[in-house]
Amino acid sequence: MPRLELSITGIHSLQEVAKGDDLAELIALAIRSEKLDLLPKDIIVITHKVVSKAEGRLVQLETIIPSCLAEEWAKLHNKDPRVVELILRQSHRIVRMEKGILITETKHGFVCANAGVDCSNVPKGMALLLPKNPDLSARQLRDSLVKEFGVSLAIIITDTFGRPWRDGQVNFAIGVAGLEGLRDYRGEEDTFGRKLEASVIAVADELAAAAELVMGKTQRIPLACIRGFDFQEQDGSGQSLIRPLKDDLFR
Amino acid sequence: MPRLELSITGIHSLQEVAKGDDLAELIALAIRSEKLDLLPKDIIVITHKVVSKAEGRLVQLETIIPSCLAEEWAKLHNKDPRVVELILRQSHRIVRMEKGILITETKHGFVCANAGVDCSNVPKGMALLLPKNPDLSARQLRDSLVKEFGVSLAIIITDTFGRPWRDGQVNFAIGVAGLEGLRDYRGEEDTFGRKLEASVIAVADELAAAAELVMGKTQRIPLACIRGFDFQEQDGSGQSLIRPLKDDLFR
Secondary structure, eight states: OOOOEEEEEEEOOOOOOOTTOOHHHHHHHHHHHTTOOOOTTEEEEEEHHHHHHHTTOEEEGGGOOOOHHHHHHHHHHTOOHHHHHHHHHTEEEEEEEETTEEEEEETTSOEEEGGGOBOTTSOTTEEEOOOSOHHHHHHHHHHHHHHHHSSOEEEEEEEEEEETTEEEEEEEEEEEESBOSOEEOTTSBOTTSOBOSSOEEOHHHHHHHHHHHHHOSSSOOOEEEEESOOOOBOOOOSGGGBOOGGGOSOO | OOOOEEEEEEEOOOOOOOTTOOHHHHHHHHHHHTTOOOOTTEEEEEEHHHHHHHTTOEEEGGGOOOOHHHHHHHHHHTOOHHHHHHHHHTEEEEEEEETTEEEEEETTSOEEEGGGOBOTTSOTTEEEOOOSOHHHHHHHHHHHHHHHHSSOEEEEEEEEEEETTEEEEEEEEEEEESBOSSEEOTTSBOTTSOBOSSOEEOHHHHHHHHHHHHHOSSSOOOEEEEESOOOOBOOOOSGGGBOOGGGOSOO
């Protein structure tokens, strides 16, 4: 049996990204400046922050007028009412609003704290929203980078979310292009010849989690390249990882 | 900046494990037979199945007499009542019992489907329970393997769980020894000099997820070695990843 080995490389030389920048070009520059030769089926994992910044999703808080609900919640829990207002505007509905924690379903369908609105790693007085359509962003980046490097690639755009029941946050896939986010083993046989009944693995989330290990929070490593993961080329999507409401026991 | 690179190597030559086997010895054999030289701070990730098998956690279903509740639920949802009974016995309490899905809190505190009771990759007529004390198992394996190889190592024992809101399962850390499962960034400064407020990353879960990418479900790869992840040596524990009930909004 050949050795199964995966490598994850952090790419640190992406410059600070601003609205309107050609992110694919900046990513290509960073990859070239680190003399990283891309190979077919490399997976480029990108923290959503740089995507959001390029897409102009930084919001100046002074432009936001909070609603009554936002004012009240903010006062109660010592938050910035403008940030709370932004969270409510990004939300499709509220899942939990308890103990100062605001878990909502975003307009994309992600269930996470604060609708993904983020005030860390952004200039003072600003907040950063999730990309409007992370799958579209992933597809566009993939198209450009495949053209640029002449090899097949997959793209995963990520954000770190908390989880029920477990402490700590983990990186998740919110936008996917070029691979199927779920690997379905159902119907295949286990080592005892028994058909697997319930095994669907969220590989895009596992790839996102793996990439976070080289990204860190305080270092500026917004990109990683995962090599050696075998996958079938597919359009893929981050939306496919969202459990439909009707099957969900916790919304 | 030096390149940050992580490698994950699947270790496939572990023999089928049986009750009473010295698992550390079998793991050492597998590692040596693949000529994998361990380095300080390598992290050995182990699927719980081989730990459970070595610890005699395989149960013959014919020895299990189902309770009324187990019989009823099994009948309603076309399950094996003996497996349902085992799930109930392994549970501390029921979190959801709906649509044929049984989410419970295990005696260890893990919230997962079927209390981790598993009928795949085990002989017919049997079911496999989680290790009784995965942290203790991890500590014992670590002690033996550190002695055997003469380098510092960390151990993570894993299981794949489903998640609310998202489809597909992901590998999680249920037993940890030798590293802190949570990486706490609170108080550190982001790239804009702002103090991070809410950033605690569940690195043990991310390492578990990363390892699954080389393990697969149908191949027999119960072990992986992760190299290049920088961590401080600590006792660590999988229990530290469980959110206390009082802070949980979804139990």
